[in-house]
Amino acid sequence: MGGALIEGLSSAGGHTVIACDLDPDALEAVAEYATRTTAEAAEAADADVVVVAVKPDIVEAVLEELDLSPEQTLVSIAAGVPTDFLEARTDANVVRLMPNLAARTRNMAAAVTGEEIPDDVKILLDDVGEYVEVEEAQMDVATAVNGSGPAFVFYLIQTMADAGVAGGLDPEDARVLAAQTFKGAAETVLRSDEELDGLIDAVCSPKGTTIEGMEVLRDSVADEAVAGAVQAAEERSAELATDG
Incomplete structure (x- = not known):
């Protein structure tokens, strides 16, 4: 899902996208679409918007590596991981997102929730498809409808x-x-x-x-x-x- 977002944003243009992963094969797969790639979480964490696109069971470990400020936004696309879990582990503004693979062709359908959805996040989403804002309690069914x-x-x-x-x-x-x-x-x-x-x-x-x-x-x-x-x-x- 993260790779699809990177590819879609690359196609849209106008975005600086830093792809971070410990797996060199994963980085190689998105290298042509990213502004640059890195294995250093600290470098990726300098961005205004930090997208965590990992399996739900390693979200906590990833967040421990990210020292984010209240001025930054953490966007999580980890299925099933609630907003309050994320908020307890970061100082950043938290947005929970469920996109789908059609982000690759900028035809994504996405559901998003959070106390505040910043304009820069809305711009990113607009550039890769359509999105709707839902309540936290609706994210599981949204995951089923548009994610699956x-x-x-x-x-x-x-x-x-x-x-x-x-x-x-x-x-x-x-x-x-x-x-x-x-x-x-x-x-x-x-x-x-x-x-x-x-x-x-x-x-x-x-x-x-x-x-x-x-x-x-x-x-x-x-x-x-x-x-x-x-x-x-x-x-x-x-x-x-x-x-x-």
């Missing part, structure tokens, strides 16, 4: 593409058609004030092909399966706060 959500969407794209191949489409053609369909549908939702049910109805002409397919979906448990996937991811996010 891309994998669920990839699964659905694959399912649609496979159906196209089964019907005789070339695999690459089916992949492009399915992926572009999701992209276009998502863009339509973001640009429209109409309710989703209304958008569905707009595609479903009477006795047409779409309504036949929608009847199959509505008679299935597809909605329950998707809701179950989101719920399972939400519960796991909550569990991460107590693991280790």
Whole structure:
């Protein structure tokens, strides 16, 4: 996730990005997108905004290496690690963020929470996609919807593409058609004030092909399966706060 943010910010331009990691392979992977790379936490900690993009179980150890001031902002994207845990271990202003991998292409969906979201953080987020401000209590479900959500969407794209191949489409053609369909549908939702049910109805002409397919979906448990996937991811996010 950290690498996706670095790549997106690089594409946006105008940002000084210092990538810090003890793993040389991780630094090599983002070197072309970062202003510079370092293995020294103290050097990265000089930034106005310090992003901690690590596994939840090592957040505490990382924070022990960062001597941040109240004038700085700590942005954590560690799933399940609550704001109060972070605030107890740093003097910096704390922002908890859950982005997703689409930050790489500047199409990120993100949820953010904190007592104060500084303008420089908002600018960073605007440059790599869309974000919403939520309450701390909503971060676990937001993690499930937008953080884990891309994998669920990839699964659905694959399912649609496979159906196209089964019907005789070339695999690459089916992949492009399915992926572009999701992209276009998502863009339509973001640009429209109409309710989703209304958008569905707009595609479903009477006795047409779409309504036949929608009847199959509505008679299935597809909605329950998707809701179950989101719920399972939400519960796991909550569990991460107590693991280790």
